Amino acid sequence: MATLRDVAKVSGVSVMTVSNVVNGRPSVGEATRQRVLEVIAELGYEANLTARRLRAGRSGTLALVVPRIDHPYFGELAARFTDALRPTGRHLVLEQSGASKEGELGALSQARLQQYDGVLLSAVGLQFADVDRLDGGVPLVLLGEKPMPPRFDHVSLGNRAGGRLATAHLLAHGARRVLMLGGTTAPTDGGMGDLRTQGWRDAHADAGVPADPALVVPLAQLEMGWARGVVRGLVTDGPAFDAVFAVTDQVAVGVLAGLRDAGLRVPEDVQVVGFDNLAVGEHVGPGLTTVDPGNDVLVEHAVRLLDRRLAGDAPEAEHVVTPVRLVERGTTR
Amino acid sequence: MATLRDVAKVSGVSVMTVSNVVNGRPSVGEATRQRVLEVIAELGYEANLTARRLRAGRSGTLALVVPRIDHPYFGELAARFTDALRPTGRHLVLEQSGASKEGELGALSQARLQQYDGVLLSAVGLQFADVDRLDGGVPLVLLGEKPMPPRFDHVSLGNRAGGRLATAHLLAHGARRVLMLGGTTAPTDGGMGDLRTQGWRDAHADAGVPADPALVVPLAQLEMGWARGVVRGLVTDGPAFDAVFAVTDQVAVGVLAGLRDAGLRVPEDVQVVGFDNLAVGEHVGPGLTTVDPGNDVLVEHAVRLLDRRLAGDAPEAEHVVTPVRLVERGTTR
DNA sequence: ATCGGATTTGTGAGCGTTCACATGTTGTGA
DNA sequence: TCACAACATGTGAACGCTCACAAATCCGAT
Structure with a gap:
């Protein structure tokens, strides 16, 4: 590979002049610039x-x-960020922190983060303490639901509002027993599950419908296959339900499959609402009614906050929550 | 951030000794090592x-x-690679070359590739010439279907065999007019579309069923929504068909939705086979029959070939084609 | 002629690490 | 007591680039 010095030697100028040309700095004579550019080529x-x-x-x-990048939510998010950043001339690489603790710590090591001008960190699997350990060597914006050290900029989805919106929609359309699939029976880490479940409770309170705790069913994995099996089991052995609020669209797709397995019709027998507004939701079953979590706003704010740090401003950290919106499709009446 | 020199100063040894400790080189006395490790901590x-x-x-x-990482195929592939590489202590970052020509060239610039020990390059959108321009500064393994400069190691899916398998399955199950959706009417770039369409032709020849060229319908975008619209249109205005071989699972999901829109039943009225064996296929409609492209083998070989280069061996380039396998589910009879 | 100022080019150092090699230190046997 | 390993540690340079600054060049104005 040719170096700056090689170019300098061949074109008979100093290394610095070549550097100036490469970086488009103004203080280079036109003739010199041309010659250097030729040599570079x-x-x-x-x-x-x-x-x-x-x-x-x-x-x-x-x-x-x-x-994990194979979760469609993150895939879609990553693509959004890439598109948002491209016009600004910066570029984005993706790192997977993975399921394992070690992978996570590796991805979060200062050594790794240091390599970048700034980091967007989706803190789903991370604990408060893990993140707290990071000393702000690198501009960092947190994405995700969990409570995080307030000194970091942080953008999260309107989880609670979304859960409320989804559940309210179901209750307004005649549902009385709304299964909260992937919820948490007791608050755990203050993460997505907790918040969306809280929204489910809120909506019940709003509507004056008792929220039966038996209808909150946690999920060991937020995956289609797992959710499908659980739903199939619940139809025969679980509490009666006439609607499902699936904690993610991924889960909702599993729910649709599970209900089909059980011979139940959607939305006639059971209504379903998801959360995330994944692309696939539009084309699955009769079209998945879902909560759009405002990823566009998420990206916009995250980039803004990161830019602010990159510019060297260090105002107090901001915590933004995105607005949510219900997307009505065929899985609700 | 503390540097090697800081550690050296505090622990009263030379920079080199600290470096030796950090890198686990053997020639460091036990007492020194302990002291240095303490200071590091x-x-x-x-x-x-x-x-x-x-x-x-x-x-x-x-x-x-x-x-694009938001295409589920690449998301799943990326996750596979990450998992395969993690145990070996290396780590993987993802880059999106994007749809735009400039993004692509940026991602492929020596400058960018140089930053890595090795690169796995999924050459879907790239032309032969683009890739040919890369002088092997960095160990490179190509993934993908298109004809590529033979000096590079290259792993591709069994596209033609897969297309043949899928189509043969349909023909064997009573289909006589198999729509090749997302195929190419005339060979274009030797890529995925061409090869899978060729497989479609092969199967017809094998079965002695005439392959009606009118049944090959190209797709401007290999997306669910687009495919859905096209299918809906074909039902009313296109040639009659009793089965669809969708060029990807992504397309197949759209096909399922489009057929539902048109009031056709799957598999009774129309059978459907996809290609890629995406996770979602198992849970969509009656379960998508699809071609498993052998991603596990792809990953295995790609890592092996890359390791070979990294080890400095420079034997002649290999071109591996993965074995494919049909996954039978509910969209075929 | 001489000067000040703007423009253009060059110099030397250093980012934090590792490499090749030199030096120091200890222990062992003759 | 000395030579000679074997081990342990240190030295200086270099990777390719950019920074702060110094030096050279050119220009018209005095």
Whole structure:
């Protein structure tokens, strides 16, 4: 690989002048610039980003850390961020923190985060303490639901409002026994499950319908297959229900399959609402009614907050909650 | 951030000794090692990966470049690679080359690729020439279907065999007019569409059933929504068909929705087979019959080939094609 | 001629690490 | 007592780049 020095030698100028040309700095004479550019093309020189980063401290690269990229929610989110960042000339790489504790810590090590100008961290699997340990060496914006150290900028979805919206919709359309699938019977980590379940309770209170705790069914995994099996079991052995609020669309797809397995019709026998507004929801079954969590707003704010830090402003941390919106489709009446 | 020098100063040894401790090199006395480790813990020292990479030339980081991470196929693939690589101590970052030409070139620039020890490049949107331009500065394994410069290691799916398998299955189960949705009427770039369509032709030839060219319908986008609309249109205005071979599962999900829109039953009126064996296929409609493209084998070989290059062996490039397998579910009889 | 100022180019150091090698330190046998 | 390993630690340079600053060049105005 050609280096700055090679280019300098061939074009008969100093290394610094070549650097100035490469970086488009103004103080270079037109003739010199042309000559240098020719040599650059000739030698096929490309800047060594590693060296640049070591010296200059920036890399033009941001990272998005997500638990698992094969969860469609994160895939869609990652694509949104990439699209939002591309026009600004920065670029995004994705890191998976993974399910395992070690993978998570590895992804969060200062050593790794240091490599980026800024990090968007989806804190789903992380505990407060894990995140608290990170000393703000790198501009960091947290994404996700859990309570997190307030010194970090933090954008979360309107989980509670969304749960309320979804459940209210079901109750308003005649449901009386709304299964909260993937909820938490007692508050655990203040995460997604807790908040969406709280929204489910809120809606019941609003509507004056008693919220039967037996209808809150936790899920060991928020996966389609798992949810499907659980729903199938609940139809025969569980409490009676005439609607399901699935904690995620992923779960909702499993619910639809499970209800079909059990011979129940949607929405006639059981109504279903999901959460996330995944692309697949539009095309599954009669169309999944779901809560749009405002990912566009999430991305917009996250980028804004990160930019603010990158610009060196260090105002007090902000905590933004996105607005949610119900998307009505065929799984509700 | 603490540096090697800080640690050295505090623990009263030289920088090199600290480096030796950090890298677990053997030539360090036990007492010294302990002291240094203590200081490291005390100062919270973590190695600067950028500096290490600049000096040592390796980073322990591999990259997987995919067109769009929000396509479930790539999400699942990325997760597989991450899982396969984690035990080996290396780690994987994901880059999106994106739909745009510029994004693609950016992701493929030597400058970017240089930052990694090795690169897995999913060459879906790339032309032969784009890839050919890359001079092997970095160990590179190509993934994907298109014809590529033979000097690169290359793993591709058994596209043609898969198309044949899918179509044969339909023909064997009574279908006579199999729509090839997302196929190519004339060979274009030798990519996925061409190959799977060729498989569709193969199966017809095998079965002695005439392959009506009118049944090959290209798709502007391989997306659920788009495919859905096209199918709906074909039911009323297109050639008669009693089965659909969808070029991807993503398309197949759209097909299922489109057929439902048109009031057709699956598999009674129309049978459907997809390609990719995405997780969602199992739970959509009556369960999507699909071709498993052997992603496990893909990953295994890709990692093996990359490791070979990383080890410095430079034997002749290999081109591996994965074995495919039909997964029978409810959308076929 | 001389000067000040703007413009253009060059110099040396250093980012944090690792490499090749030199030096120091200890123990062992003759 | 000395030579010679074997082990332990240290030295200086270098990776390729950018920073702060110094030096050179050019220009018209005095």
